[in-house]
Amino acid sequence: MTERLYFNTDQLNTSTSVISCSPSDNGQFAVVLQATLFHPQGGGQPADVGMIGPANVLHVQQDGEMVVHMTDQAVAAGEIFIEVSAGPRQLHARLHSAGHLLGYCGEQYGWKAVKGHHWPGEARVVFEATATAQAIDIETIAAQAHTLLLRNLPRKIIQDEHQRMISFGDLPATCCGGTHVASLVQIGKIKIVKIKQKKELLSIHYTVEELP
Ligand SMILES: [Zn+2]
Numbered sequence: 001m002t003e004r005l006y007f008n009t010d011q012l013n014t015s016t017s018v019i020s021c022s023p024s025d026n027g028q029f030a031v032v033l034q035a036t037l038f039h040p041q042g043g044g045q046p047a048d049v050g051m052i053g054p055a056n057v058l059h060v061q062q063d064g065e066m067v068v069h070m071t072d073q074a075v076a077a078g079e080i081f082i083e084v085s086a087g088p089r090q091l092h093a094r095l096h097s098a099g100h101l102l103g104y105c106g107e108q109y110g111w112k113a114v115k116g117h118h119w120p121g122e123a124r125v126v127f128e129a130t131a132t133a134q135a136i137d138i139e140t141i142a143a144q145a146h147t148l149l150l151r152n153l154p155r156k157i158i159q160d161e162h163q164r165m166i167s168f169g170d171l172p173a174t175c176c177g178g179t180h181v182a183s184l185v186q187i188g189k190i191k192i193v194k195i196k197q198k199k200e201l202l203s204i205h206y207t208v209e210e211l212p
Contacts, residue, residue: 123206
């Protein structure tokens with residue numbers, strides 16, 4: 001079982017140890033660490049990239065309780081320095097946190113957030129209608145999200161042995177394994193690209209603007 005350090009820290013580098021490194025069919029190497037800062041692809045969030053010792057991390061995936069890092073070269077067993085690339089991680093955390101915020105906003109209109117996909121260029125939150133579902137227009141929800149963002153609520157991580165819950169300030173907590181900004185203004189400005197409704201399903205598509 002890989003210890004998932006990113007659950008509890010925003011730190012981007014540390015020392016850990018290589019448990020195994022084996023060649024893969026595609027010419028890459030599958031590296032398992034004792035502990036990792038790399039978020040694997042999953043839960044609507046792309047994998048982190050970065051370095052494990054001298055090797056580039058090209059992809060990160062889950063294999064049961066293990067996190068498997070795909071690298072471009074082999075690494076030796078034993079202690080090693082790892083570093084997650086800051087740029088992609090920050091963007092993923094901003095998009096992911098924006099998804100939580102928009103999920104909360106949509107729920108104020110009687111829509112239940114059921115799915116988040118937080119990939120750059122295709123980020124969206126999908127909702128199912130409840131009995132009280134009302135129409136949502138882009139300007140209203142964008143303004144509401146922005147007002148909430150300016151409250152700059154701090155991230156809260158509540159972890160017990162069964163699950164990890166994420167909330168911002170007093171907003172409702174949701175079960176989530178992703179990475180998030182430390183407080184809401186770090187998301188930066190959210191732009192709602194479009195809102196699509198198909199019968200009982202509604203999706204809000206969004207981007208986050210480049211930070212100044
Ligand atoms: Zn999350």
